[in-house]
Amino acid sequence: MQFSLVNGNKSAPFLKGVGLCPACGNKTIAKCGSVKVWHWAHANQESCDPWWENETPWHRAWKAHWSIEYQEIVHTSKESNERHIADVRNSVGLVLEFQNSPMNDQELASREAFYGNMVWVINGSSFQKNIKICAKLPSPENQISKDMRICAPQLNSKEFLYWLVSENEPGATMVEMHGSHRIQSFVDETHTGHHLFMWKHPREIWFRSQVPVYFDFGGETLWQLVKFNAGPTFCLRVSSKAEFIVKNGGQVRAS
Numbered sequence: 223m224q225f226s227l228v229n230g231n232k233s234a235p236f237l238k239g240v241g242l243c244p245a246c247g248n249k250t251i252a253k254c255g256s257v258k259v260w261h262w263a264h265a266n267q268e269s270c271d272p273w274w275e276n277e278t279p280w281h282r283a284w285k286a287h288w289s290i291e292y293q294e295i296v297h298t299s300k301e302s303n304e305r306h307i308a309d310v311r312n313s314v315g316l317v318l319e320f321q322n323s324p325m326n327d328q329e330l331a332s333r334e335a336f337y338g339n340m341v342w343v344i345n346g347s348s349f350q351k352n353i354k355i356c357a358k359l360p361s362p363e364n365q366i367s368k369d370m371r372i373c374a375p376q377l378n379s380k381e382f383l384y385w386l387v388s389e390n391e392p393g394a395t396m397v398e399m400h401g402s403h404r405i406q407s408f409v410d411e412t413h414t415g416h417h418l419f420m421w422k423h424p425r426e427i428w429f430r431s432q433v434p435v436y437f438d439f440g441g442e443t444l445w446q447l448v449k450f451n452a453g454p455t456f457c458l459r460v461s462s463k464a465e466f467i468v469k470n471g472g473q474v475r476a477s
């Protein structure tokens with residue numbers, strides 16, 4: 223944790239610091255070494271929050287966009303009294319979880335149910351090399367796009383294949399396919415950041431999330447994992463990290 227209560231104040235770790243865990247109230251000790259980022263650890267136990275992961279500079283850099291009052295917020299379930307510490311909970315109650323490590327389905331489902339109104343930001347640096355961004359797609363919000371069903375991407379293709387719901391009988395086993403070259407200007411004009419992608423050894427857990435999932439591959443952009451429309455095909459929508467931060471109540475500081 224980056225914060226413990228020292229004389230009732232939310233405090234960052236300092237040399238020889240002693241505090242109280244804001245979640246369980248037990249004693250915490252400041253760890254100010256040179257290997258891990260400075261943090262607070264429970265004096266007599268592992269973290270009281272099994273969902274808490276060891277923090278890296280990546281976590282800290284993300285959380286620092288929100289003021290301290292919104293970081294590491296203890297969230298208590300009204301039903302079960304269970305407590306966990308959210309990385310960020312902003313002024314309108316949206317929880318942002320910055321996640322480095324993989325997790326199983328059970329943990330994913332529990333965490334999403336516990337916080338409800340939340341988004342995931344996933345550190346994608348370890349699997350970025352397995353992801354290839356493919357053809358550009360039109361805006362799924364467009365009326366024409368709503369009629370389109372996009373097929374899985376073709377390797378090394380700037381084009382994609384699609385079929386139209388309106389051109390085919392419901393439940394048809396064969397459909398008429400089209401190449402995107404014939405609608406390229408429509409794609410270019412309506413594009414709002416969506417791309418097909420291929421993922422070798424995918425972390426499939428993220429396809430099963432019920433809340434917004436964003437991948438951080440470094441740099442100034444963020445890639446949201448979304449379904450293109452009512453069809454089954456997932457795509458990645460690129461947007462600006464700064465925009466995401468500001469939209470969610472954080473601040474982008476000049477570095």
Ligand SMILES: [Zn+2]
Pocket residue numbers: 243244245246247248264269270271
């Ligand atoms: Zn605790």
